[in-house]
Amino acid sequence: MLRFLTRRLLGAALILLVISAATFLLFFAVTPDPALLSCGKQCTPETLAAIQHNLGVDSPVPVQYWHFLVGVFAGRDFGAGQHCPAPCLGYSFVNQQPVLQTLLDRLPATLSVAFGAGALVLTMGVGLGLIAALRRGKPLDKASMGLALIGASFQIYFFGIIARYVLVDQLGWLPRPDYTPLTSDPLQWAGGMILPWVTLAVVNAATYARFTRSTMLENLSEEYVRAVRAKGLSARAVYLKHAFRGAMTPVLTMFGIDMGMFLGGALITETTFNIPGIGRLAVDSVAAQDLPMMMGTVLVASTAMVFASIAVDACYALIDPRVRTS
């Protein structure tokens, strides 16, 4: 296991390095000069050059990337006296803050959304899928699959806005979606998260329900299930202990990818519900053309994805003994 983890972590570091280089090239080479944005009226070449120097964008892109990498280990200083301590992931001239500081500040909100929604998606989706598979062809199967399909047909920005308008603005049944740190008031934290969680779950659970149902049915028709049935195991044991276990592996793969995406910032959910997480930060930094911050959010998203996939692989080993031996 230790070797597995070491190997995967080294690979992850390499992937992140490649991603950072690619995004850096993309953002800094392709987008318009960020210095122009703050150059103002009658922008002279001299003023522009001074601003470029202050923003640290006055050298060729590969050199800038090198400065970025050095900054990660040694920290950086910028023209107007801004200091960015190591590990420096860049400095946001919009917020006048090191990028990392803002990212860490926004991460708890994103974690709250991701883990809450993740848990709900899994319970709702897998639960519905199990019921449907158990009652295959019966009304309950049709009902749960129908329900899942309706959920999947919604978009977050549609369902979320309608739900907020009806449940918050009109009926007042739910508190206004908002982020309160878990540590300052757990009740308020949960209250403000209900709508984002439910919305993400409703929209995403359908896929899990349908997927769980089909893999369950597939597993139930496998030879080994027939064998344990023949051995006289109870239906419950056959169903939950054997078939379910086999069906979970592909579901878990999908969940790993989704969690990676949630952790990287649920862009639309966070924007719709005004949750100050990584996703909304990404949208805001694009709108403000804050390149270092955009870069930071991309790095968080890719880190989340890479680590989610490592976690999934590690979980495989726990669920499926065959993975360990191979």
Place this chain on the structure above:
Amino acid sequence: MLSKRTARVLATLLVAGSLTVTAAGCSSNSAGKSAGSGSGSGPGFGQQQEAVAIGTAAQSSGADPAIPGAKSGGTVTELQRADFSHLDPARVYSSTNQMADLLLTRQLTSYQWVDGKNTLVGDLATDTGRSSDGAKTWTYTLKDGLKYEDGSPITAQDVKYGIERTFQAELSGGPQYLQMWLTGSSDFSKVYPGPWGGQDLPAIETPDAKTIVFHLKSPHADFPFAAAMQSYSPVPKAKDTHAAFDQHPFSSGPYKVLSHDAGKSLELVRNTYWDPTTDPTRHAYPDKWNFEFGGQNLDIDQRLIAAKGEDADAMAFRTQVTPDLAEQVMSDPSLKSRTVDSVNPFTEYFSINNKRVTDVKERQALLMAFPKEQVRKIFGGPLYGDFSTTFLSPQVNGYHKFDLFGAPNTGDPAAAKKLLATSANPHPTIVYAYANTDQWQQAAVVISNALTAAGFNVVKHPISDQNYYDEMGAVDNPFDLYWAGWGPDWPSPTSVIAPIFDGRGIAPAGADTMLFNDPQVNSEIDRISAEPDLDQQNKDWSKLEEKIMAEVPAIPWVYSRLVVMYGPGLGGVHLGMIGTVYPLDVYVK
């Protein structure tokens, strides 16, 4: 005057199909009495504004006259999509940023709002300024009892230091009027690099702690208006934290920053050292201001409509009522009664490329055939703005209503055809350039049909909306007709006519998008700009505007409108000098 960046913001936002003219860097007269609708306006609801007067020394002294029924106390919540991009006065230009700095800073002059009328009065200074040397030298005397948030006195040297900071290249983004006027150079940072290196700006003298004298290189009768810009606020040298000042400015105004969580929230509490009896322009009724950032426009509108709990005391500075909700808001009297609905200082027009369309008859035919009303309908109808026939908005001094051609708002193809028949080419080809967004695509069809009916051959040329301003603003652009907009920084015609019609200022992405260059007009601009008497100057600009309009350099379209909701718990909410809802007269009922 609108900076390039500002114009770009204005252009981009409109181009993006947003109903909001969320322009930056503009100030103008505003908020006024109901006086009928603007020239050629549609079923315009709301108010019409008058221009701004220059106040006396008596009007500049004492406290801001109380608003009947207003009381102190309470907390106001302000909702907006994005955080203020800057709070450091040196970097503040956009109208929303200026709103925040109105609460945090004071200026030499400022606007007093009484009963819907705006007057420019002395703020830190005892009057709006005394000029000599043909409006080249301006002298101000500071009042007694002016204090910062730590109780230390505000001095003339601090006002000078605050202005010196705007020269510092690191503090980019702010307006550049005083810098250019004091040095006589558009590359002013070369003449004076700013105070961080220890250099002094000799063009500003401070003989004592209460007197400040500006020596300009050229006459500027509208100096008192420029002095009202938030960028020219006092900053004590000892409190200059350089780049960090942007997140947490040192307050000279009625409030100070309690906390600022960038991109999330900003809390302002009272600056207890601010003395209301020295400030004739700020009521500062609420005890506290909470700014919440991040809500989508629709969400903000719905919150303000529902007005539940604390949201009863909530407002927005510049979040336009979205077209989806406009009907609901305007047809419900209880909602309409808590809506600011005013023409703001911005004007929008369709620029004709005067380098390419050289025949004045042809330009006049374009104006005659143009379907103003059909295009406005695509952008939300009367809520979007009032039809215009001039470049000066009713909120700018020197505005007078005139319509040289009497073209109907729906366009008159027959009259246009007649004009074309007398021109050199009765079937000219017109390249119409537009941003490739939903609304502008629809507008292109409407415009093309109307012009075709008048005998033009129309070529529609879509431009990706990111590139719209660059391509349309190129000095050799291959287009004949395209949308543009302008917002003045203060309510003087100098800040409209001079920048957009001075042909010597033609530059890439410049203000003169019509590429209009008439030597006679240019020399007239020079003459009027040097006029030391403001009233005379305004009259002369009015005359020149009519003369320019006779050349049909563009097709005036609308004076933009601002329609913003606020909670039922608030009073004193009105459109402000800078084209946004004004915070200084707001109170919690």
